[in-house]
Amino acid sequence: MGIARRPGLYIGCAIWLAAFGARAQTLANAFEQAWLRDPIAATLDARGAEASARADAASATTPGPAAASFGVLSDRMNRNEGAQKWEAELSVPLWLPGQQTARQAHARSAIAEVETQRAALRLSLAGEVRARWWALAAARNAREQALRRAASAASLESDVLRRFATGELARTDANLARNERLAAESEAIDAQTALLGAEARLRALTGAAVPAVLGAESAPPANPALDRHPRVLAAAAAAEVARAALRVATRSAREAPTVAVRVERDRGAAAEPFASAIGLRVTIPFSAGPQLRQRTAEAIAAASRAEAELAFARAEVAGEVDRARAALEAADRQLDSARRRRELTADNLQLIEKAFALGEADLTTLLRVRAAALDAEAFDLRQRAARDEAVSQLRQALGELP
Numbered sequence: 565m566g567i568a569r570r571p572g573l574y575i576g577c578a579i580w581l582a583a584f585g586a587r588a589q590t591l592a593n594a595f596e597q598a599w600l601r602d603p604i605a606a607t608l609d610a611r612g613a614e615a616s617a618r619a620d621a622a623s624a625t626t627p628g629p630a631a632a633s634f635g636v637l638s639d640r641m642n643r644n645e646g647a648q649k650w651e652a653e654l655s656v657p658l659w660l661p662g663q664q665t666a667r668q669a670h671a672r673s674a675i676a677e678v679e680t681q682r683a684a685l686r687l688s689l690a691g692e693v694r695a696r697w698w699a700l701a702a703a704r705n706a707r708e709q710a711l712r713r714a715a716s717a718a719s720l721e722s723d724v725l726r727r728f729a730t731g732e733l734a735r736t737d738a739n740l741a742r743n744e745r746l747a748a749e750s751e752a753i754d755a756q757t758a759l760l761g762a763e764a765r766l767r768a769l770t771g772a773a774v775p776a777v778l779g780a781e782s783a784p785p786a787n788p789a790l791d792r793h794p795r796v797l798a799a800a801a802a803a804e805v806a807r808a809a810l811r812v813a814t815r816s817a818r819e820a821p822t823v824a825v826r827v828e829r830d831r832g833a834a835a836e837p838f839a840s841a842i843g844l845r846v847t848i849p850f851s852a853g854p855q856l857r858q859r860t861a862e863a864i865a866a867a868s869r870a871e872a873e874l875a876f877a878r879a880e881v882a883g884e885v886d887r888a889r890a891a892l893e894a895a896d897r898q899l900d901s902a903r904r905r906r907e908l909t910a911d912n913l914q915l916i917e918k919a920f921a922l923g924e925a926d927l928t929t930l931l932r933v934r935a936a937a938l939d940a941e942a943f944d945l946r947q948r949a950a951r952d953e954a955v956s957q958l959r960q961a962l963g964e965l966p
Contacts, residue, residue: 590779591956591966595693597770602689605682612678619671622664627820628657637830646834655824655845663815670808677801684798691960696766698953701778703755703762705949709942710748710755716934717741717748724927737927744931780952781966784959790881793963799870799877806870810863817856819849881961888954888961895947895954902944909933909940 599605637649724741727733763774790796824845829838916933919925959966 622667649830657820803870
């Protein structure tokens with residue numbers, strides 16, 4: 565007649581889930597599977613290669629490639645007396661004082677920034693995995709509670725219909741019991757649909773089958789160093805890159821000077837021998853004042869912005885940790901309250917069920933007390949999961965991976 569009419573199926577499912585508990589996937593496993601599938605992680609590899617190439621360029625002997633030029637002049641198109649001139653030149657750019665050191669430091673800071681960004685990205689992904697993990701736990705609890713209500717409603721309907729058939733209860737009682745069972749079945753269907761959605765969302769992130777049992781995380785360290793938080797480290801690395809870029813700008817006051825070796829061979833006529841000459845040329849560009857001031861101002865603005873973002877990241881992380889600790893303390897208090905409420909409503913339900921069986925309480929009272937007991941049980945299950953989720957949220961705020 566409906567899923568609520570097959571309690572044996574529920575028991576079988578519970579036994580099957582318990583049997584798979586030992587092979588339950590952990591949150592850490594789910595996170596690592598999600599990391600392997602994360603598309604942004606591949607872009608960090610490309611950025612790392614870019615930073616490494618920049619470091620290689622900064623370690624080169626010259627700031628740019630050498631250049632060679634060749635030329636020939638003759639009088640063939642006019643007098644045609646055999647006059648010729650051959651020219652060859654090799655020019656090499658030179659580092660400005662302190663420029664290579666500044667660029668090497670900038671390259672090293674860029675490589676370090678990529679690694680801190682990788683750690684920050686892993687933490688961000690961990691937060692998404694944790695959110696979907698505990699959303700699935702909540703959906704499973706809701707489905708479990710809906711199945712319990714459906715099974716209880718089906719049992720109650722069976723008892724009421726039997727007593728209605730003997731004339732002990734009125735038709736209105738039978739209708740109430742039937743309506744309660746139908747409502748419970750509808751709730752179970754909705755809960756099952758929500759559960760399938762939660763499973764699909766976690767599976768889309770990890771690419772693996774959802775675990776049979778959702779394990780909780782261990783308590784985080786008591787006094788972690790927030791300066792080692794991945795987001796703070798990433799902001800600090802970005803600030804260092806900006807400072808290094810400013811040093812590069814100040815050390816690059818002009819274009820690179822060049823030194824060139826020039827060789828010439830020429831003759832005035834065909835009967836004359838070639839004369840050779842070799843020379844050295846040094847080119848020193850003048851400083852481009854407006855362009856230099858523009859680059860320096862942009863670098864100063866970027867460095868100031870990075871410092872402000874670092875200060876904001878530190879304050880934001882500290883605030884998130886405080887809120888997460890407060891949330892965990894509240895979850896502990898709520899869980900204690902939920903346990904006591906569940907015990908009270910369960911005891912009250914037991915008393916009313918006995919009274920109803922003896923004809924000393926009506927069905928309406930039983931349904932009201934039963935609803936309160938089911939609500940208290942559901943609240944207790946939610947708070948158990950909420951407490952575990954609060955631990956995960958605190959670990960997330962502290963920058964701890966699963």
